[in-house]
Amino acid sequence: MTGGYTLIGRNASPYTRRVAVTLRLLDQPFEQIKLAPSRDAEAVRAYNPAGRVPVLLLPDGERLTDSGFIIDYLLETHDLWGRLLAPRGPRRRRALQRLALVLTAQEKAAYAVRASRQRPPGSEASPFETALRSQARTAFGLLDESLADLPAPEGEAELSQDAIAAAIATSFARAADPLLLEGLSLPRLEALTARLEAMPAFLAQPLEAP
């Protein structure tokens, strides 16, 4: 018992890493128990029977799952002024629309990477895996376009959930499979990712090797 939060999951998961970076940006200290669903299945299930990370343990012992809903809770509790996500209205809508694009790109990338790791080395990608890769590439391309109207954040005080998630998804996709985004031109996304990865909250929660 630390009286604070405990986060279950490794920063190899972009879902876990977004929660970790958000906790840093909200100045909430936390312990991180670095378990992976693939390697530490039983230990993860002790925290979440569905076997997924991240899980957030609250100080009273309650367990929250699903990164989107964990962040919903953290913002409701610690972001009363809506700094990281506007609480309502058109600004919220614009952020959630960009976030939807990020989450599509990330989900397709994560499933494509899983499909490729579960086939025998050297074997050809299935039509399903090929479709996932193509959908991930399309979504990252659209995300790059959508950044045209997002001013580059000067510092952590200007970050919002959509920008945070975009940088984390991009770093994840590049590290998890160097071929996934090969040949795509993503100049805005690359500039945003480089800028955010150099900020203290990101440096304190580096991507771990998948």
Next chain:
Amino acid sequence: MTGGYTLIGRNASPYTRRVAVTLRLLDQPFEQIKLAPSRDAEAVRAYNPAGRVPVLLLPDGERLTDSGFIIDYLLETHDLWGRLLAPRGPRRRRALQRLALVLTAQEKAAYAVRASRQRPPGSEASPFETALRSQARTAFGLLDESLADLPAPEGEAELSQDAIAAAIATSFARAADPLLLEGLSLPRLEALTARLEAMPAFLAQPLEAP
């Protein structure tokens, strides 16, 4: 221009169907343009370049994507008393936690079904597809357990987003692949689904053949 909402997508998609049922429960009239990402890819991309449904067109022409974020917007706009989802606190947290389980089950089921449709008829499931099926079954089993503390809704006025989503995910999984949940005992989930599927908002938005 009807002055109202337009929903893009078929009720074959559990994501689209949850938005359609939610619009009914909020007494919001809407037109539905029944396009499928697989068969009508180009037409869908005209509404959402990422090629996913549902898309909700607002009366002013704005386009919203991602069922979770569309519902966030609809509840912010039309559910001021938090009838379909508590706006904050422990009741919101309990609903979102059950919803997380539903969305895991539904996502794994949807990917498993896609993987099985994209392989040659008669061929064996890949390890990836087998893992997805197993994760979907586990999540539906956990969801059934989690319903132990949800009182059976007597009528539409008692529905919340977690119950709505649970019924829609179950109907989808059973229809999309009769083998997916075969042999699983899901008594609470079956009772809830039967009850909700008999309510007017569900009867008005029946599941379409995938």
